[in-house]
Amino acid sequence: MQSVISVKNLTKTYASGLKALDNVNLEIRRGEIFALLGPNGAGKTTLISVICGIANPTSGTVLADGHDIVKDFRAARSAIGLVPQELSTDMFETVWATVTFSRGLFGKGKDPAHIEKVLRELSLWDKRDNKIMTLSGGMKRRVLIAKALSHEPRILFLDEPTAGVDVELRRDMWKMVRSLRDTGVTIILTTHYIEEAEQMADRIGVISKGKIILVEEKTALMEKLGKKQLILDVQHPLERVPEALAPYGLERSDDGLQLIFTFHAAHDRSKIAALLRELAELGIDFTDLQTRESSLEDIFVSLVSERS
Amino acid sequence: MNTHAIRAIYLFEMARTFRTLMQSILSPVISTSLYFVVFGSAIGSRMTEVEGIRYGAFIIPGLTMLSLLNESISNASFGIYMPRFSGTIYEVLSAPISYVEIVCGYVGAAATKSILLGTIILLTARLFVPYHIAHPLWMAAFLVLTSVTFSLFGFMIGLWADGFEKLQIVPMLIVTPLTFLGGSFYSINMLPPFWQRITLVNPVVYLVSGFRWSFYDVSDVSVEISMGMTLVFLVLCLLTVRWLVKSGYRLKT
Numbered sequence: 020m021q022s023v024i025s026v027k028n029l030t031k032t033y034a035s036g037l038k039a040l041d042n043v044n045l046e047i048r049r050g051e052i053f054a055l056l057g058p059n060g061a062g063k064t065t066l067i068s069v070i071c072g073i074a075n076p077t078s079g080t081v082l083a084d085g086h087d088i089v090k091d092f093r094a095a096r097s098a099i100g101l102v103p104q105e106l107s108t109d110m111f112e113t114v115w116a117t118v119t120f121s122r123g124l125f126g127k128g129k130d131p132a133h134i135e136k137v138l139r140e141l142s143l144w145d146k147r148d149n150k151i152m153t154l155s156g157g158m159k160r161r162v163l164i165a166k167a168l169s170h171e172p173r174i175l176f177l178d179e180p181t182a183g184v185d186v187e188l189r190r191d192m193w194k195m196v197r198s199l200r201d202t203g204v205t206i207i208l209t210t211h212y213i214e215e216a217e218q219m220a221d222r223i224g225v226i227s228k229g230k231i232i233l234v235e236e237k238t239a240l241m242e243k244l245g246k247k248q249l250i251l252d253v254q255h256p257l258e259r260v261p262e263a264l265a266p267y268g269l270e271r272s273d274d275g276l277q278l279i280f281t282f283h284a285a286h287d288r289s290k291i292a293a294l295l296r297e298l299a300e301l302g303i304d305f306t307d308l309q310t311r312e313s314s315l316e317d318i319f320v321s322l323v324s325e326r327s
Numbered sequence: 328m329n330t331h332a333i334r335a336i337y338l339f340e341m342a343r344t345f346r347t348l349m350q351s352i353l354s355p356v357i358s359t360s361l362y363f364v365v366f367g368s369a370i371g372s373r374m375t376e377v378e379g380i381r382y383g384a385f386i387i388p389g390l391t392m393l394s395l396l397n398e399s400i401s402n403a404s405f406g407i408y409m410p411r412f413s414g415t416i417y418e419v420l421s422a423p424i425s426y427v428e429i430v431c432g433y434v435g436a437a438a439t440k441s442i443l444l445g446t447i448i449l450l451t452a453r454l455f456v457p458y459h460i461a462h463p464l465w466m467a468a469f470l471v472l473t474s475v476t477f478s479l480f481g482f483m484i485g486l487w488a489d490g491f492e493k494l495q496i497v498p499m500l501i502v503t504p505l506t507f508l509g510g511s512f513y514s515i516n517m518l519p520p521f522w523q524r525i526t527l528v529n530p531v532v533y534l535v536s537g538f539r540w541s542f543y544d545v546s547d548v549s550v551e552i553s554m555g556m557t558l559v560f561l562v563l564c565l566l567t568v569r570w571l572v573k574s575g576y577r578l579k580t
């Protein structure tokens with residue numbers, strides 16, 4: 020399939036000497052939802068900034084919609100809409116004015132009908148004449164989305180769209196992202212949350228310390244990363260894991276007071292019930308139980324150590 | 328050429344002016360009117376004529392220039408500094424728009440404001456003192472060129488500033504003294520010969536002199552030299568701005 024964004028050997032060194040992107044290679048497929056996952060300071064925003072023309076690349080090339088982002092910046096940038104991580108807005112402007120401004124800035128003629136459609140979809144229509152400073156944080160984020168959609172981009176970057184957004188709006192946003200994808204828009208979003216990537220993305224890329232450490236189909240990645248642990252605090256210390264429980268591959272804590280069951284979130288769920296039943300049959304009482312999933316940090320650590 | 332974008336920036340900036348009408352138009356008009364009252368009436372009653380022109384009328388071109396310089400610089404510097412400060416510059420940088428177009432939008436709007444303001448001040452002055460304009464076309468040319476040149480200069484300051492103090496410091500420490508010493512309120516022929524020569528390194532002298540010539544046919548330096556110098560400043564500012572924005576100075580990391 021043809022790449023809609025093609026990043027080749029991209030390196031970005033800031034004036035401070037910090038290498039925020041280190042020889043990044045990445046192909047984004049047309050029409051997909053791509054989630055870029057990474058801890059704070061990994062280089063997600065930097066990557067987006069370079070692609071969108073906000074930061075200069077130190078070396079390497081990027082094609083957006085087939086156009087070089089430096090040599091042919093007009094064509095490249097026309098195709099891209101960007102929703103930044105920071106809530107930077109023109110406080111004194113009205114919603115309508117700021118969204119109309121964005122459309123003009125991207126070289127498109129007036130189209131009030133389109134702006135109305137965007138504002139309605141984002142539930143901003145009632146607020147169109149309000150000054151932005153009177154809006155809540157979540158609404159400001161929607162205004163930024165409306166600005167990005169005002170010029171009908173074919174590629175949309177969402178830099179942490181759900182940071183500081185409540186559950187309902189988050190769900191609305193996911194719905195909106197999917198419906199955009201259905202109209203053929205390619206969406207690249209960044210997030211700290213594996214669940215979010217899992218919910219939304221077709222493919223997931225993981226970035227750490229300026230390097231892309233893996234890019235995979237979501238399903239394949241979830242297979243790898245979707246491990247969970249069930250931790251059982253037992254009432255009486257166990258000398259060893261009972262024979263009958265061998266199929267579960269349980270681990271026993273050193274003091275014998277905990278049993279740890281590692282399972283796969285996607286297809287081992289039924290095993291939990293079975294395990295608990297067997298424990299009851301064996302007369303092992305437990306006082307508490309908790310589940311734990313590997314945090315993004317754990318996954319990075321394991322991914323990075325796996326590679327070296 | 329992305330004319331939609333230039334228009335969008337231009338209209339955005341003009342809308343900001345009209346939203347802050349008080350500050351952008353009214354306050355310079357009021358302060359200039361006060362100058363007319365204080366200098367024109369109070370001093371004018373003692374010093375009746377300069378170079379054969381009533382003192383009240385003599386100071387009009389200089390006072391208009393003074394406002395024009397200050398307002399061009401402050402409008403243009405604020406215009407580009409604000410989006411840098413608030414972070415909204417991200418959108419302009421990510422738009423399919425060249426640096427020339429960015430400058431056209433911001434500087435064009437700032438210059439338009441100054442031209443409007445200069446015109447309003449001249450009309451207001453009419454209420455205080457009768458005056459005539461001997462060379463209206465030259466007058467308009469000086470008005471427009473000065474507005475554009477100093478809007479470009481303001482744009483540079485807005486790029487360079489990394490705090491609100493720096494935005495004020497150049498106008499306060501350099502431009503205001505230069506305008507006061509640039510013959511706004513007097514003819515430089517009134518100075519001792521040594522100071523007359525020193526004064527000639529002050530660019531504002533040429534602007535004021537040329538502008539005043541277009542009103543009253545009298546000037547400190549010949550009008551050709553004034554116009555020549557004005558064009559030189561314009562070109563210098565254009566080249567500097569071009570070089571600054573091309574290098575992405577303070578805009579891109």
Ligand SMILES: Nc1ncnc2c1ncn2[C@@H]1O[C@H](COP(=O)(O)OP(=O)(O)OP(=O)(O)O)[C@@H](O)[C@H]1O
Binds near residue numbers: 033057065
């Ligand atoms: N303008 C800048 N000048 C110098 N260093 C910068 C600049 N912007 C970012 N950095 C540094 O580059 C690195 C990557 O930052 P970036 O903002 O791309 O990370 P991120 O993955 O988006 O993080 P987060 O999840 O916190 O948003 C960080 O170490 C950051 O401190």
Ligand SMILES: [Mg+2]
Binds near residue numbers: 063064065104178
């Ligand atoms: Mg970021």
